[in-house]
Structures are given as C-alpha cells and as structure tokens.
Amino acid sequence: MSRIRVLRDAAAVAKEAAEFIALYVKSKPDARVLVATGNTPVPTYEALAQLNPDMSDTWAVQLDEYLIPDDDPRLLYAWMARAYLTPLGVTQVLRFDLSSQDTQRMCRLHADKISALGGIDLAILGLGPNGHLGFNEPPSGADAPTRAVTLSQASLASNAAYWSAAPHGSRAAPRNAVTVGMDIILKADTILLLVTGQHKRDILARTLSETPNPELPSSYLRDTNLVVITDQDVTGGAA
Numbered sequence: 001m002s003r004i005r006v007l008r009d010a011a012a013v014a015k016e017a018a019e020f021i022a023l024y025v026k027s028k029p030d031a032r033v034l035v036a037t038g039n040t041p042v043p044t045y046e047a048l049a050q051l052n053p054d055m056s057d058t059w060a061v062q063l064d065e066y067l068i069p070d071d072d073p074r075l076l077y078a079w080m081a082r083a084y085l086t087p088l089g090v091t092q093v094l095r096f097d098l099s100s101q102d103t104q105r106m107c108r109l110h111a112d113k114i115s116a117l118g119g120i121d122l123a124i125l126g127l128g129p130n131g132h133l134g135f136n137e138p139p140s141g142a143d144a145p146t147r148a149v150t151l152s153q154a155s156l157a158s159n160a161a162y163w164s165a166a167p168h169g170s171r172a173a174p175r176n177a178v179t180v181g182m183d184i185i186l187k188a189d190t191i192l193l194l195v196t197g198q199h200k201r202d203i204l205a206r207t208l209s210e211t212p213n214p215e216l217p218s219s220y221l222r223d224t225n226l227v228v229i230t231d232q233d234v235t236g237g238a239a
C-alpha cells in the first residue's frame, strides 16, 4: 500500500514528515528507525527537533556509510550524529563498525544486529538521483543484502556536492561504501520516502510508475507500506 502527499514546498514537506515521525514514535516509543543522511531529510530532522518528541527509547540504525578512516569528517555517521542523534537525544545506535578490516564481516554483523533487534519499524529514506536507496545502486534486486558497494557516477556526482563547500573544502566524495541491503529496507514496517526539488521529479515519477525492477531499486518501494511526502506533483493533482 502506498500513500503520497504532495505539498507546496520543502518546508511543508519537512513539517509534515516531522509530524509523521513524531506520531509514529509516540505510538511506538521503542521504534527501530533506519536513518538516512543526505540533504533531503535534514530539514525534517530540524522540524522534528522543534516538536521535541521523546526519542530516548528509540533505536537509530545507520543506513549507509563510506569506507573511509574513522576520523574523516565526511563520515556519514558524523552527519547522522549532527543532524539526528544529538538534536533528538537518541543514544541507542547501531552503526557500521568501521574498525573491522573485513568489510564482508562488517556488513554481516550490521545485518545480524538489525535482525537481533527485530528488524526496522520505520525507514526514513531519501531518493537517489538514479533511484538508489541508501547505496543500493542500480542494479539492486529486492533481495540485495547488506554489503560493500562502489558508488555509481550519478551518486558520486550528487555526493560530491556534500563535500565541496566549506568547512570540508574541495574534498571528493568517497567511492567505496557500505549499505544496508534492499532485503532489510523493504521489510520495514513503514517506509517514509522524502523527495524534494525539481531535480527529483522524474525519478519520483518513475519510482511510482515502473514495474519493480533492479535497474530502478526505488521501484520496489511500491510493494511496501510506503508513505511518500514530496513537493513534486507527479500525481496530476496536489493533495
């Protein structure tokens, strides 16, 4: 089942998404939340912090991470801490353990820990420019596991924007990463997909209309309990 809410701008998306998350957590105070970074969800996390929900019993599960040294400022975990954990007072965290040299083992451990927690209740996702979810790059089927990946050119280009401005200077986007697999994402109880900006319009339209296929990983979301909140009207009429 999927529901789509089309709102007038990114601020309205952030407000409604924050209210959705706050309500979800109120009804399930120990929710296991899969947390996306990237630019899209940041205003939502800011709006959520304004609502001051009690998130102290929730779990934050890291969606993806670059394979870079643990003190590199580009770590997605550092972004997640700044944008989500600290402002929302979330202290129960499952993160990729970068101290492991064996990436296969690192990924297996992350997936095992998620499964030991009981899986994901609420997945908060952005939409990649190529339909990736986390770093499940095309092609990724519905059963793609948690694993190490090489970023596609499209993802490198969009990620480069994160690190080209101050205070990071002109650092390139890392090429190698790990991601929670499609198999875990698609089993989440509820998936909240946030999509803002004209540049995401076509990929959102394809996500909602194409028969699920590995060349467009986001197309598999249509078979999940999906809530899309967007400022792009791809339905032919605003809600």
Ligand code: PGA
Pocket: 037, 038, 039, 040, 041, 126, 127, 128, 129, 132, 133, 134, 158
């Ligand atoms: P963005 O990234 O939110 O920065 O657009 C989304 C993604 O690539 O998954």
